[in-house]
Amino acid sequence: MTVNILIHIGPPKTGTSAIQFCLKNDRKRLAEAGIFYPEHTTDINGISSGNLNSIFDTVGDDRVLNEAKITQLLELCNRSNFHTLLLSSEFFFERLADIVELLPSARFIAYVRNPLDSFESLYNQSVKRHHHTKPIKNSAKLPRFYLAKLDKFIDQFSAKRFILRSYSSKAFVGGNIIADFYSILGVTPPDNIINQINPSYSFEALEFKRWLNQFCSPQIALKADKLLQAFSSDTQRFTLLNAETFERYKIQAYDYVNDFCVKYDVYMSAALLEDIYSCVSKPYFEQKLSLDQFKVVANYLHECNPSLYRSICYSLYLVSYRRCFRSEFGQYITSKYKLSEVANKNMFKSIITKFINKLAGRHIDEHTVISTISSDDLVRLRAKLHIEDSISDADLLRELAVLAEKNDDIGLAYRLMSRAMVLRPSGPLIKSKLKYYEQRIENEKRLNS
Structure with a gap:
């Protein structure tokens, strides 16, 4: 047939x-x-x-x-x-x-x-x-x-x-x-x-999603x-x-x-x-949301899915050096939660810097979880930076966090230091640095509110 x-x-x-x-x-x-x-x-x-x-x-x-x-x-x-x-x-x-x-x-x-x-x-x-x-x-x-x-x-x-x-x-x-x-x-x-x-x-x-696309x-x-x-x-x-x-x-x-x-x-x-x-034109709107319009959509997302809202909030904290965080929209989103309130459940959600890719020797998508960096990746990091084996993984991640901090990438510094804390939960320097990073981001938020 x-x-x-x-x-x-x-x-x-x-x-x-x-x-x-x-x-x-x-x-x-x-x-x-x-x-x-x-x-x-x-x-x-x-x-x-x-x-x-x-x-x-x-x-x-x-x-x-x-x-x-x-x-x-x-x-x-x-x-x-x-x-x-x-x-x-x-x-x-x-x-x-x-x-x-x-x-x-x-x-x-x-x-x-x-x-x-x-x-x-x-x-x-x-x-x-x-x-x-x-x-x-x-x-x-x-x-x-x-x-x-x-x-x-x-x-x-x-x-x-x-x-x-x-x-x-x-x-x-x-x-x-x-x-x-x-x-x-x-x-x-x-x-x-x-x-x-x-x-x-x-x-x-539509306009809320266009704004969200900058960092999520x-x-x-x-x-x-x-x-x-x-x-x-x-x-x-x-x-x-x-x-x-x-x-x-x-x-x-x-x-x-x-x-x-x-x-x-x-x-x-x-x-x-x-x-x-x-055909007749629909009502024309210029592509610009007012803060009141933005708040309505943000509150709607928070009411429908608080977990998703916290993920958005955390993603914003991780790009605290960018304009979208400092904007009135970003400040409104993060006003509901402090960094410490959203970080634990959403830790290591994204990698946004080419620095890690270059050091690891393989491509890691900017949204890949930091915890997926394997021991082999850390071996390559050591080789590229000529770091002795006597230096622990926690120390390596801690120093990378400090380097990110010096480059004013506090979001990345926080992620790396948090990863170091998983490996060394009792480390006093790591704990103090995490508190410092949280305070830096909170201070920046208050200054822009």
């Missing part, structure tokens, strides 16, 4: 997370309809890379298409009498050329979205999930983003291989992205549809993201584009999509174009 291969490629910011979440939880019903959708995992936000690992392998820092995996999937479909193999991942959009070469009969499902919406959505996503800290960049010309790349792919691989749909509430079959996608499959959508898996931030949540670890960011998505305010609907920029981009967006739809058959393109033409 010939198996039809349908590959959903997104592109990003076209409801992929909601589609994948639904497909993952509807695998049994899809199988009954003759469609095999391979299992995949999701993170705590319900987000996943879809079926990426179903056909790709990780090789070093790269992804490599695995022909054997594809063969196994097709054999499974034949054995189980599935007429369709359905795969979904936004990563496929970036590696389409590889997939086309290996699967010449596959067809690709892609949604076309208003580039103006994509522009802001992609920026917001960069703040939410990719530690972006800079304000949105408004250039003279609206980027075409994925529309330009999709145009290139279709021109290269033939329009017959693409199923193009309009990403617009006015164009969706059944009024939502899930029902529209299921209409492509010829399957009735499930009753319990969840259309939004990756909800947008409010303005305050990816682990803390992920936990904060989940809570910030649930934070609601009067600014759920907003734009970061002023009126002049919005109108300019709107005209450009219409022209981009119109040119694309003239070239290719996009389902319900007229509705999509009408949606772009009639």
Whole structure:
């Protein structure tokens, strides 16, 4: 039996997370309809890379298409009498050329979205999930983003291989992205549809997260993201584009999509174009939070997850030499807890200096726990610094802490000295230094309050 291969490629910011979440939880019903959708995992936000690992392998820092995996999937479909193999991942959009070469009969499902919406959505996503800290960049010309790349792919691989749909509430079959996608499959959508898996931030949540990205670890960011998505305010609907920029981009967006739809058959393109033409700007907000707005979000996080708040507070103490700590936002966050109140439970959460990497002779991520420095690392430290074996690990860490102190990196000095105290809990010098570092940070906080 010939198996039809349908590959959903997104592109990003076209409801992929909601589609994948639904497909993952509807695998049994899809199988009954003759469609095999391979299992995949999701993170705590319900987000996943879809079926990426179903056909790709990780090789070093790269992804490599695995022909054997594809063969196994097709054999499974034949054995189980599935007429369709359905795969979904936004990563496929970036590696389409590889997939086309290996699967010449596959067809690709892609949604076309208003580039103006994509522009802001992609920026917001960069703040939410990719530690972006800079304000949105408004250039003279609206980027075409994925529309330009999709145009290139279709021109290269033939329009017959693409199923193009309009990403617009006015164009969706059944009024939502899930029902529209299921209409492509010829399957009735499930009753319990969840259309939004990756909800947008409010303005305050977005700006709070952008500030948080300056110093927090990816682990803390992920936990904060989940809570910030649930934070609601009067600014759920907003734009970061002023009126002049919005109108300019709107005209450009219409022209981009119109040119694309003239070239290719996009389902319900007229509705999509009408949606772009009639779109109205949301309320504009300049990217700057007031202290009162900041306090509301900070208090919300503290109330929802005190442990997470303490982790944020501790992370700030460890960068006490930076502007984000000295700012009114930083001073407010740390006003609830002293360093000694948050350090014990969150000790050694991050390494932020290249100094340790150079001395250890291997890369240690800035958020890796200091306690993961092994005895072998300390041996290398000794060799590089020409330190005799008679000097203990505690002494070595203590002296590194003093060196960090002399460089005014009190956060790092505190972490290193705390690590030394684990090895020598009764050391009087170590104890006195820790108290001194705590006092230094507390004094700096009071001076800036």
